[in-house]
Amino acid sequence: MRLIGSSTEKSKIIDQIDKILLDPNAFRDCRGDLIPRTAFAYGKISSPILLRSRKVVLVDPFITFRFLPQYKTNWQPDRRRNVVKEMLKIAQKGRFVECFEIFYEPVNQVYGAEYLQEDLQNLVDELGIKNIDVACHPTKKDSNTKQHARYLLGLHSGLHFDHGFDTAEDDSRNHVEWMGNSVLEPLLKKFT
DSSP, rough: OOOOEEEOOOOEEEEHHHHHHHHHTTTTTSEEEESSSSHHHHHHHHHHHHHHOOOOOOOOETTSSSEOOOOOOEEEEEEEHHHHHHHHHHHHHHHHEEEHHHHOOOGGOOOOGHHHHHHHHHHHHHTTTTTTEEEEOOOSSSSSSSSOOEEEESSSSSEETTTTTTTSOOOOOOEEEEEEEEEEEHHHHHHH
């Protein structure tokens, strides 16, 4: 994902428009990408939303920040927590996000989901974030089919994460794509 700015932009994360227009490879297939399943990669691909939207909504029916390992009695941090942590750090740098919300489906019986609001607030406190309101909301399934899609929505744009927000160290990739209006508009109406 690339951020493009003016010809006078002097930022390491924003490319100058005149250089981009002269680069024949600059605008290759720019609607989607296969990204590494790392917290850093998820944060980077999400940065246009996290740096510019007042409200950010993460939709993942299976999200949790903790899990109970088999035959254990103590909760362990879930890998998805690191992804949200990276996103919140980027949102804090951008200083636009006022609200960060997570929607999940409690009927999926994901272990640890009942603690999601508490875990999200603890994460925000850990990061020292004071200017972003956070909330978690249960949502209902729209049909009898199991929802697989996961999204990150701003007020005017959204990303579809095919494999959700889980990380892996096996060099696997996640298909992430900017959504067109026909998909985006109903999601924005429902979740923002």
